[in-house]
Amino acid sequence: MKTHLSPAIRLTLVMLVLLAVIYPLLVAGISRLAPGGGKGETVEVNGKVVGYARIGQSFTEDRYFNSRPSAVDYKADGSAGSNKGPSNPEYLKTVQARIDTFLVHNPGVRKADIPAELVTASGSGLDPDLSPAAARIQVARIANVRGISAESLNQLVDSHTEGPLWGLFGPAKVNVLRLNVDLDKRTHGL
Structure with missing residues (x-):
């Protein structure tokens, strides 16, 4: 069980940071290039x-x-x-x-x-x-x-x-x- 639980928790944390922090910041940064600055x-x-x-x-x-x-x-x-x-x-x-x-x-x-x-x-x-x-x-x-x-x-x-x-x-x-x-x-x- 430990062999499956640890990777699942790590993957969840990586995806949380990627999709809840990095991706929104990337989209907000790109929007600054649009007319009106987003x-x-x-x-x-x-x-x-x-x-x-x-x-x-x-x-x-x-x-x-x-x-x-x-x-x-x-x-x-x-x-x-x-x-x-x-x-x-x-x-x-x-x-x-x-x-x-x-x-x-x-x-x-x-x-x-x-x-x-x-x-x-x-x-x-x-x-x-x-x-x-x-x-x-x-x-x-x-x-x-x-x-x-x-x-x-x-x-x-x-x-x-x-x-x-x-x-x-x-x-x-x-x-x-x-x-x-x-x-x-x-x-x-x-």
Whole structure:
């Protein structure tokens, strides 16, 4: 028994130190190399943090680019999707209500032209990005409300469009928080 017990105890202690001390310190050290130093990428206006760049936030006012809907009401501590499939009647009612609301606030847009991401929540409920098409379909509304040209808004969307990772992975995207902060800076001189 002693021949088995002693190695088991030593192995347990080695694994405890490796997995409960060394590995977490290694991961924390690597995280310091990430944007924001492992504390998240904050977006600031006049020295005040207005949000986190990689966590979706609610923008519903007509003067802003709207965010992707969230199944968890943009609460980062409860990241999740709705887990309701496209045949679920409750889910279909929710999506239809989002479509109706979008059409009311964006006259002239046809239902068939609305990108799906503007009326469906992401798997995490916290997606901070939209496709360039989802941002551009909102340009006419924002231009009308803010009294600025659609051309300048399209240029703003273009300047905030990030290509796929390394030019290969994922779609082009636009960070909604950064886009709206820049929109306020350009129209209000913040």
